[in-house]
Amino acid sequence: MTPPTSADHGHPTTDSASGKFHDPKTIRIRPADFNDARDVATVRRLVQGFADVSNVTLSPSVKDTVAPFLGRRAAFVLLAEDLGSENDTKKPETVAMLIAQRILSSFEAGERINIHDLYVIPEAQGRGIGRRMLSVCADHARALGCSDLTLEVAGDNAAARSLYRTFGFDVPEGEVPEGSVLYGKCPLS
Numbered sequence: 001m002t003p004p005t006s007a008d009h010g011h012p013t014t015d016s017a018s019g020k021f022h023d024p025k026t027i028r029i030r031p032a033d034f035n036d037a038r039d040v041a042t043v044r045r046l047v048q049g050f051a052d053v054s055n056v057t058l059s060p061s062v063k064d065t066v067a068p069f070l071g072r073r074a075a076f077v078l079l080a081e082d083l084g085s086e087n088d089t090k091k092p093e094t095v096a097m098l099i100a101q102r103i104l105s106s107f108e109a110g111e112r113i114n115i116h117d118l119y120v121i122p123e124a125q126g127r128g129i130g131r132r133m134l135s136v137c138a139d140h141a142r143a144l145g146c147s148d149l150t151l152e153v154a155g156d157n158a159a160a161r162s163l164y165r166t167f168g169f170d171v172p173e174g175e176v177p178e179g180s181v182l183y184g185k186c187p188l189s
């Protein structure tokens with residue numbers, strides 16, 4: 001089968017250096033298991049990948065501690081695996097990660113879920129995986145009894161702003177001052 005190009009989904013995606021194609025039909029999203037050494041290693045690798053595309057340099061100590069830290073402190077971490085694609089150890093390749101934390105809503109006397117990080121690897125972008133990660137996150141947040149989702153997004157991140165707006169976050173539209181960080185909230189019904 002000829003893999004769909006980025007044009008099939010309407011957005012430019014980064015060409016895969018490895019030539020791998022991630023078919024949305026074979027993607028499974030599940031919570032990371034921090035008792036599983038493979039998941040710990042996967043989370044560390046994807047945090048590094050997200051830092052790289054964000055032009056952030058992680059200190060060596062953070063590289064060692066970030067996954068155990070998230071295991072203790074995050075509400076949940078979702079991983080998207082491609083069951084149709086194997087990595088070097090013959091395991092499904094992980095193509096996306098979402099890190100979520102529980103925060104308070106005083107006015108609701110309840111809790112909400114803050115999406116702290118969402119990262120889809122370049123080879124898998126533009127195929128609806130980011131949107132599916134948000135849906136699964138919303139399901140988990142509802143199951144936890146949370147009233148809404150919140151997040152922050154850089155004003156110059158057009159792809160993320162568009163994803164969040166079309167998902168239901170009230171992220172502002174249009175031009176914003178350079179360097180802006182925008183807040184978005186999405187009620188959960």
Ligand SMILES: CC(C)(COP(=O)(O)OP(=O)(O)OC[C@H]1O[C@@H](n2cnc3c(N)ncnc32)[C@H](O)[C@@H]1OP(=O)(O)O)[C@@H](O)C(=O)NCCC(=O)NCCS
Nearest residue numbers: 011118119120125126127128129130131153159160162163
């Ligand atoms: C932003 C990101 C999470 C989007 O994930 P994705 O899987 O590529 O997005 P999807 O294929 O699910 O697309 C969903 C929507 O996002 C928007 N979108 C995605 N890529 C886009 C692009 N290149 N340009 C404009 N909008 C885009 C569209 O609104 C799209 O909906 P549509 O296809 O119905 O038009 C992904 O590009 C990514 O990980 N980027 C690097 C890290 C990052 O910026 N994370 C967000 C930090 S706040």
